[in-house]
Amino acid sequence: MATAELVLGLLSRAPAHGYDVKRGHDAWFPDGRPLAFGQVYTTLARLERDGLVEVTEKTSGGGPDRTVYAITEKGRKHLDDWLADPVPPAWGTADEMIRKLVTALRTGGDATSFLARQRAGHLRRIRELQELPPASGDPTTNLVRSYLVTHLDADLRWLDLALDRLTDDKESS
Amino acid sequence: MTLTPALELTGLEYAYRRNVALRGVTVVVAPGEVVAVTGASGCGKSTLLHCAAGILEPDAGTVRVTGQDLSALAEQDRSALRRTRIGIVLQFGQLVPDLSLADNVALPLLLGGARRDPARAAAVQWLDRVGIADHADAVPAQLSGGQTQRAAIARALITDPSVVLADEPTGSVDSQAGQDLLKVLLQSTRDRGAALVMVTHDNLLAASADREIRLRDGKIQHEVTLR
Numbered sequence: 001m002a003t004a005e006l007v008l009g010l011l012s013r014a015p016a017h018g019y020d021v022k023r024g025h026d027a028w029f030p031d032g033r034p035l036a037f038g039q040v041y042t043t044l045a046r047l048e049r050d051g052l053v054e055v056t057e058k059t060s061g062g063g064p065d066r067t068v069y070a071i072t073e074k075g076r077k078h079l080d081d082w083l084a085d086p087v088p089p090a091w092g093t094a095d096e097m098i099r100k101l102v103t104a105l106r107t108g109g110d111a112t113s114f115l116a117r118q119r120a121g122h123l124r125r126i127r128e129l130q131e132l133p134p135a136s137g138d139p140t141t142n143l144v145r146s147y148l149v150t151h152l153d154a155d156l157r158w159l160d161l162a163l164d165r166l167t168d169d170k171e172s173s
Numbered sequence: 174m175t176l177t178p179a180l181e182l183t184g185l186e187y188a189y190r191r192n193v194a195l196r197g198v199t200v201v202v203a204p205g206e207v208v209a210v211t212g213a214s215g216c217g218k219s220t221l222l223h224c225a226a227g228i229l230e231p232d233a234g235t236v237r238v239t240g241q242d243l244s245a246l247a248e249q250d251r252s253a254l255r256r257t258r259i260g261i262v263l264q265f266g267q268l269v270p271d272l273s274l275a276d277n278v279a280l281p282l283l284l285g286g287a288r289r290d291p292a293r294a295a296a297v298q299w300l301d302r303v304g305i306a307d308h309a310d311a312v313p314a315q316l317s318g319g320q321t322q323r324a325a326i327a328r329a330l331i332t333d334p335s336v337v338l339a340d341e342p343t344g345s346v347d348s349q350a351g352q353d354l355l356k357v358l359l360q361s362t363r364d365r366g367a368a369l370v371m372v373t374h375d376n377l378l379a380a381s382a383d384r385e386i387r388l389r390d391g392k393i394q395h396e397v398t399l400r
Contacts (some may be wrong), residue, residue, distance in 0.1 A: 047295040120397035126380035167389050
């Protein structure tokens, strides 16, 4: 997961504390998993070590963390390269759904029931996404949601195909 | 106390000459439940819906609507039951082209013997609920596909049916209009406590159901609870 590059992206707008980085991330991905504080600080420490961010302000004492981080020139270059680089198409066999199906088929497990339950899980997730309050005025969040729904729909089409093939195989054997 | 199912299809069989479309399908739908019937083209899902609506008579099996066996009723009683307890929404609305939207929506009440003025007033109220009251006097040809379907939903619900049967209800409109139409359909049926059985090949539509029944080659392939 490209947490480091997301943190660089957030810092590219303005220097910020770790807390602001976390809040910024969660606002960018309101339907996703919130970024854990621990992950924010370990990522910032690693980026600082690699010279991609630098500390511009630090206050010590008993109060909350006041360390401010800024992106460096090297960090900006890294971010630009990352944004310019297309993501390699996924290796489908790394998908847990495929791994479970292959294992079920190879070991004589109940693959049809697994696929039917998987189909129900995907349909439930689509409904959750459809029932979210509209992200009016936020085209980015709407784009993310349509990406998720489109991918779930594509999975469902494949699940249908797999279910039909297994049903036909069962009936012809 | 067990509630009488809104719809009970038991052991339905149907064949178009030599093509067998349904091979002993049993489906029980509770009052207020939303069921999506899915499956590839030719799997028998529309035939199932048409048997449930009394449009087709099954070769074997029974159709019960709120406990009443359609085949046990005299023709007149069967027609009355179909008109008052079942609402039907088809893919292209199937409105009467020469009648205004209000008259189209009022039609089930008029056929049941209602007087014209109150029937029309009820139709305009329903057109308002589905968001197209401004078009009450328009004829279907003057409307978009989405508006026609909204009128079809109003016509299906005007008699307060126990079960609404919808065959690809969003199939004739684009995806955004389809989502809007789905919301109107779900809201209208839930408000009236009616059961809804939707035949669809659209996963986005099926996702909104309480239960999915998938047909394959005239039989139930699987059935899953979604809510």
